Amino acid sequence: MKKTLFLVMDMMNDLVAEDGFNAQTYGVQVKERGVLERTKAAIAAARAAGALIGYVRVGFSADYREAPEASPIFSGARKNGIFQLGTWGTEVHTSIAPQPQDFDIVKHRVSPFYATSLEAVLRANKVERIVMCGVSTNGVVHSGAREAHDRDYEVVILDDCCAGVTPxxxxxxxxxxxxxxRIVESTEFDWAA
Structure with a gap:
């Protein structure tokens, strides 16, 4: 098997929980697409095959010192009091909760690479392939796929474990x-390959 890291990105309560801040936006698509259930099964398959698991979470200090005021995305976090590290909102949804050996990668921008520990994790573990999923498809997943490609990793996106605000x-x-x-359905991906 190629040395693989499965990145589960921004599957936090503020974005995906049925009673989270974005329940009426991202939460609707997450539920309709069965994203949490499919991601849970994909994590189990990845673990069984010996893949590493990493969780990417967006979050800021309580005073939002890392959040750019001019950002059309992150200025809303400050205004609405969401994405605060150390709160329920930035915890990974309990249905797909991390285990102690998993990587916790905290970011302050859209990209899972920018100013995070991800690059060090990949190098230290000699990762060759990054399998990814998350919310939102056109945010963290899209940004992560482009950047992983440009760093010469094999990139696999699990289509059915991603969601945007709309279909x-x-x-x-x-x-x-x-x-x-490569875009695949989670049940079709061979983790052992």
Whole structure:
């Protein structure tokens, strides 16, 4: 098996929980697409095959010192009091909760690579392939796929373990990512290959 890291990205309560801040936006698509259930099964398959698991979470200090005020994405976090590290909102959803050996990668921007520990984790563990999923498809997943490609990793995106705010948003993002990696359904991916 190629040395693989499965990145589960931004599957935090503020984004995916039925009673989270974004329950009426991302939460709707996460539920309709069965993202949490499919991601849970994919994590189990990855673990069984010996893949490493990493969780990427967006989060800020209580005073939002890392959040850019001019960002159309992150200025809303400050205004709405979400994405605060150390709160329920930035914890990974309990249905797919990390285990002690998993990597916790905290980011302050859209990209899972920018100013995070991800690069060090990949190098230290001699990772060759990054399998990824998350919310949102056109945010962290799209950014992660492009950047992983440009760092010469094999990229695999689990289509059915991703969601956007709308079905169209997800579909368009997936269509673009086919240039940077392989798009597969989670049940069709052979973790042992």
């Amino acid at each position: 169209d948003e997800h579909m368009h993002a997936i269509a673009c990512m086919g240039r940077y990696g």
